[in-house]
Amino acid sequence: MCDYYFDGKGKAFRPMIVVLMARACNIHHNNSREVQASQRSVAIIAEMIHTASLVHDDVIDDANSRRGKMTVNQIWGERKAVLAGDFILSAASVALARIGNTTIISVLSQVIEDLVRGEFLQLGSKENENERFAHYLEKTFKKTASLIANSCKAVSILGCPDPEVHEIAYQYGKNVGIAFQLIDDVLDFTSCADQLGKPAAADLKLGLATGPVLFACQQFPEMNAMIMRRFSLPGDVERAQQYVLQSDGVQQTTYLAQRYCHEAMKEISKLRPSPERDALIQLTETVLTRDK
Numbered sequence: 001m002c003d004y005y006f007d008g009k010g011k012a013f014r015p016m017i018v019v020l021m022a023r024a025c026n027i028h029h030n031n032s033r034e035v036q037a038s039q040r041s042v043a044i045i046a047e048m049i050h051t052a053s054l055v056h057d058d059v060i061d062d063a064n065s066r067r068g069k070m071t072v073n074q075i076w077g078e079r080k081a082v083l084a085g086d087f088i089l090s091a092a093s094v095a096l097a098r099i100g101n102t103t104i105i106s107v108l109s110q111v112i113e114d115l116v117r118g119e120f121l122q123l124g125s126k127e128n129e130n131e132r133f134a135h136y137l138e139k140t141f142k143k144t145a146s147l148i149a150n151s152c153k154a155v156s157i158l159g160c161p162d163p164e165v166h167e168i169a170y171q172y173g174k175n176v177g178i179a180f181q182l183i184d185d186v187l188d189f190t191s192c193a194d195q196l197g198k199p200a201a202a203d204l205k206l207g208l209a210t211g212p213v214l215f216a217c218q219q220f221p222e223m224n225a226m227i228m229r230r231f232s233l234p235g236d237v238e239r240a241q242q243y244v245l246q247s248d249g250v251q252q253t254t255y256l257a258q259r260y261c262h263e264a265m266k267e268i269s270k271l272r273p274s275p276e277r278d279a280l281i282q283l284t285e286t287v288l289t290r291d292k
């Protein structure tokens, strides 16, 4: 069960960023093989925390498919899926402790707290329209960006003593992470199940109002009632989909993601030039143009 998602079929977006960030930071300081091995462990731990959270997320959402195959809960049932997620998380914790650096333990433990808080934020909703977008962005940071931001920060701390470099790494990860989730929310409206490897319009079906819906609601205030009842009446999901596609919600969310990517690019450009820094700059473009 625990091996099931480690089959090389995920995008490995997080470990890729973490390895690139480690190398981009190491330019600022001469590092031993031991430090490089610890940074590699952080990349592995980031993917393990991500995978554990996917397994738990699919239990919470009662999801049937992910990455084009059946979910762990679908095959082995909910109880075993919860334990499989716990086991992956415990293996990640052991690997984290083995790095033997209390600052790194604290930085990556924050991620786990944020993931859980993010999931709780997603369970709740704001009645006040003005608070809705801030709530959505906070949820987005905690559920998606915190893992990327703090893993980037962790490898920068291991690689270089300069706090300015740590802040650049964190800010890059945070901005790329938020953009990544905004595009994920767009793809839920614009992509098909085959491409996504999971059902399309899944967010609406779960009662979630993401970026495209929140922007569409500014143009079509009649969507408010649907958002408040979490698209629970028959026909709500289809109607909300129509409103979003008639509005410029998708374009506005994409534009917002572009702004976060631009900020990420500005941050990473402060590091000394290296092929890895350039790859991280290029990666902000891939975040925006990805289709799965």
Ligand code: GRG
Pocket: 009, 010, 011, 012, 013, 049, 052, 053, 054, 056, 057, 060, 067, 085, 089, 112, 115, 116, 119, 143, 144, 181, 184, 292
């Ligand atoms: C067990 C650590 C832990 C947390 C429990 C359930 C939960 C709290 C948090 C859910 C976090 C979650 C699943 C966020 C979604 C993040 C996201 C954008 C997932 C999709 O990532 P991709 O596209 O997936 O990188 P692949 O399949 O490519 O790895």
